[in-house]
Amino acid sequence: MSHRVVASIDRRALAHNLDIARRHAPQSKVLAVIKADAYGHGLLACAEALRAADILGVTDIEEAERLRAHGIHKDILVMQGLIDKSDVRRVAKEGFQLVIHRVEDLALLETELSRVHLSHKLTFWLKLDTGMGRLGITAAEVQRLHLALRRQKWTEEVILMTHLANAGMPQSPLNTTQVLNFARSCQALAEFTPQTSIAASAALLALDVQGDFVRPGIMLYGSSPFAWKDVERRREKFGLHNVMTLQARIISIQQHNTGDNIGYNSQFICPQPMRIGIVSIGYADGYPSHTPNGCPVLVGTQRTVTTGRVSMDMLAIDLTHCVDAQPGDMVTLWGEQLSIDEVAAHTGVISYQLSSGVSPRVPRTYR
Ligand SMILES: Cc1ncc(COP(=O)(O)O)c(C=O)c1O
Structure with a gap:
């Protein structure tokens, strides 16, 4: 599906x-x-x-x-x-x-x-x-x-x-x-x-x-x-396995020039020419609205970052170095290769809030 x-x-x-x-x-x-x-x-x-x-x-x-x-x-x-x-x-x-x-x-x-x-x-x-x-x-x-x-x-x-x-x-x-x-x-x-x-x-x-x-x-x-900074007590140190993988689709990709504005409140201005992907997840899905620029995401197995203010149903990511990324691809917001604990540290909320905040409109699938 x-x-x-x-x-x-x-x-x-x-x-x-x-x-x-x-x-x-x-x-x-x-x-x-x-x-x-x-x-x-x-x-x-x-x-x-x-x-x-x-x-x-x-x-x-x-x-x-x-x-x-x-x-x-x-x-x-x-x-x-x-x-x-x-x-x-x-x-x-x-x-x-x-x-x-x-x-x-x-x-x-x-x-x-x-x-x-x-x-x-x-x-x-x-x-x-x-x-x-x-x-x-x-x-x-x-x-x-x-x-x-x-x-x-x-x-x-x-x-x-x-x-x-x-x-x-x-x-x-x-x-x-x-x-x-x-x-x-x-x-x-x-x-x-x-x-x-x-x-x-x-x-x-x-x-x-x-x-x-x-x-x-x-x-x-x-x-x-x-805390994420307590490196000796991260989940892998206890042998804990990832349970939730949150993914959303890239719905648009655009090339931008130096100085271009990305999203609300000019939270991100392109410092150089950039390829920006728009991902179909926002704060109405539970992704925190106050997430700063630079929060990690995964495109395939490649790490990149958020750019700009999170909107209700969308957020922007830097695809400049993800040359193979195409509209329709899924982006991982957190999962096995990108710990929810690391994302929590970047967004300034605890992982409890991230997972329990994933809104009811996001379908859960089970394997
Ligand atoms: C009384 C009580 N016991 C256990 C727990 C589980 O805590 P944790 O998720 O940190 O393991 C909670 C969580 O808030 C709690 O309030």
Whole structure:
């Protein structure tokens, strides 16, 4: 099929990257984070490709229900917790696991669960804020809430979790602070031997803090959670395989003279005669609008760069040295030979944003 723009997803690479996660945490169960439509890769296809995971993590009930409706009967964790009281019934109906990150959630659960017939008990992930400053209950509240949840007849298990703010910067002292804070809270509940979860991709790869469950996301998609300039921690150093290849078609090629303007706001003026290709991808497809001149792309296997402001449906590239390039050829915006992490570094956004920002109008194909 001749696409204008396409994101092709390599399912075997996903399964391979899951294996890498397991190898880094052989004692832990793996919660594969497939929230945000599997970081833009497609929720259902990725859930299937990651069937070897122990449990799947999604953003909200809608994503969890999509998985169930698709016949995925694996454990599913709703990571953002309750948004609305009606969520409680939906969680109960499908037996989803649920993050509890507010003290008020307990009363909501008590009220709503007293009104439904439960065919199975529920597992909760009690989220502690150990220093991230985002979601979670404080150390002062954890014991009370843990006991109150455990006491309920509808509770199967309460897992303790936290999330590290700076795991992508392994030397940050905040990592040690958070790990210690978490350990202290777990210690206070040691008599219940609660299962624990602390590590997402970065902590899994660079810190020795796995817990009973690890929660990798970005590494499953073949991207390193560390900065591009951290050359020892690029994806290939961990053996991660590329998952998404984003490609778009050259729709026009023009010869330009020195001083010619290319695109909006004169972001690029030709410094010499140049052959400029117009590629059919723009910010409405998810390619960042503020990308500077000089962002790498591949024409075949040849590297070249963007020239000028990214438009809604188009961007311009330098084809001066790509003498064989023709209208109709596909250009790779990121993929195996051009890491999404390198493109992220050039565009000034994180790879998470690049892949999850590929817009719904871009077809995903799977191999
Ligand atoms: C609570 C939690 N766990 C795990 C992850 C996965 O993180 P990563 O994609 O860095 O592996 C996220 C991602 O935002 C998260 O919020």
